[in-house]
Amino acid sequence: MTPARMVLEESAPSNLSRRHVDFKTKVLTMFVVFANVFGNFCLSWGMKHQAPVLANSPLVYIQTIFSPWVLLGTTVLVVWLLSRMTLLSWADLSYVLPVTSIGYVITAFVGRYFFGEQISWQRWLGTFAIMMGTILVGLTTPNTTSHSASDELAK
Amino acid sequence: MKWLMVGLIVGSTVLADLLQSFEMKRHGEVEVRDLHPTRVGGMLAGLARRGLLILAVFFMAISFFAFMKLLSVADLSFAVPVTAASVVIETILARLVLKEQVSLMRWAGALCVAAGVALLAV
Numbered sequence: 001m002t003p004a005r006m007v008l009e010e011s012a013p014s015n016l017s018r019r020h021v022d023f024k025t026k027v028l029t030m031f032v033v034f035a036n037v038f039g040n041f042c043l044s045w046g047m048k049h050q051a052p053v054l055a056n057s058p059l060v061y062i063q064t065i066f067s068p069w070v071l072l073g074t075t076v077l078v079v080w081l082l083s084r085m086t087l088l089s090w091a092d093l094s095y096v097l098p099v100t101s102i103g104y105v106i107t108a109f110v111g112r113y114f115f116g117e118q119i120s121w122q123r124w125l126g127t128f129a130i131m132m133g134t135i136l137v138g139l140t141t142p143n144t145t146s147h148s149a150s151d152e153l154a155k
Numbered sequence: 156m157k158w159l160m161v162g163l164i165v166g167s168t169v170l171a172d173l174l175q176s177f178e179m180k181r182h183g184e185v186e187v188r189d190l191h192p193t194r195v196g197g198m199l200a201g202l203a204r205r206g207l208l209i210l211a212v213f214f215m216a217i218s219f220f221a222f223m224k225l226l227s228v229a230d231l232s233f234a235v236p237v238t239a240a241s242v243v244i245e246t247i248l249a250r251l252v253l254k255e256q257v258s259l260m261r262w263a264g265a266l267c268v269a270a271g272v273a274l275l276a277v
Contacts, residue, residue, distance in 0.1 A: 024187065047226045061220070081215065085175060085202070086185040093176035094249040094257050097242050098264045104275075117230045126274030133267030136260050144256035145180060 025142045028087050029096070033103045035080035041110050042073030048115065091142035098137035101130050160225040161237055164218050168241045171214035173248055178207045180253070233275070243269040 046069030064070055087096055105127050111117040179185075182205065189198040202208055225234045246265040250257045257265075 043223070044226055047223065061223075064223075077219075081212075082199070085179055085208075086190065088176045089179040089182060089185045092249065092255045093172060093253060094246045094255045094261055094265070096176075097172070097245055097249075098261070098268050101242060101268045101271075104271075108275075111230065115230075122274045126271040129267045129271030129274060131271075133264040133269075133271060135264075136267060137264030140258055140260050140264075145254065 022142065025087070025090050028083060028090070029099055032080060032084050032087055032096075033100050033106070035076055035083060036100065036103045037106045037110060039073050039076035039080050040107060041114065042069050042076060044073075044111075044115070046070035046073055092144055095137060095140060095142045098133050102134040104130050105134075157225065157229055160221045160228075161240075163221040164225065164238045165241045165244070167214040167218040167221070168238065169244050169248065171211045171218060172241070172245055173252060174207045174211035174214070176249070176253060178205050178211065181205075237272065237275065240269070240272055242272070 046067050047064075049069070065074065084096070084100075108119060108123065108127050112119050182202065185198065188194065222234065222238065243265055246257060246261070249255045
């Protein structure tokens with residue numbers, strides 16, 4: 001992209017740009033959530049079905065890391081880490097954290113249906129509270145610090 | 156052992172997230188075009204030169220291994236939610252250290268998440 005085009009994009013009508021920034025933040029947030037859930041699922045599947053109970057020996061750790069499901073889970077979690085770092089360059093930590101907590105809810109469902117873990121009514125209530133928290137924070141403006149896009153738009 | 160791992164996970168996660176958020180804000184917004192497969196390497200090389208980010212990854216590694224250990228002794232639907240205790244601690248520190256504007260709605264949201272976590276750990 002040429003510098004001239006970047007300048008043009010930055011001087012676009014502010015409400016349109018703001019919506020664009022919010023939209024890309026939300027899309028990446030969803031990606032971060034699903035990468036986290038899928039990565040944890042693979043890891044847990046690998047730990048339950050392939051790995052021996054972890055001893056304190058480093059060799060057993062290394063052996064476990066190279067089992068297929070654990071390897072896949074680890075790879076997905078590396079992608080998750082990088083996408084989350086990108087998200088943190090776009091949005092506040094106090095926005096990213098509660099909003100990505102919706103992943104806990106999805107993980108609870110995954111635990112219920114794939115691992116047959118028992119989920120008590122307290123856990124369902126907890127799940128509901130996390131969802132409410134995610135919705136509340138999701139309604140706020142993603143970036144409030146000085147490097148934010150909103151500051152650039154205000155210029 | 157279970158709760159020792161939970162403590163280790165929460166402590167190192169809090170440090171990792173604060174360092175990451177601080178350093179990524181200092182780095183500036185990652186552009187979508189930098190995520191293209193041909194350019195992502197250069198972007199990562201730039202990030203790898205940031206000391207605090209390396210420290211953050213180190214804390215994430217501690218958190219990750221402690222989490223693996225926890226998964227081998229506890230249910231996934233216990234292990235994942237209980238580590239979310241870091242949400243409230245991190246929101247407080249985001250306000251105090253990172254100087255983010257935490258609105259009433261965000262506090263309410265963070266508290267809802269924390270309450271949810273407490274219930275999940277019952």
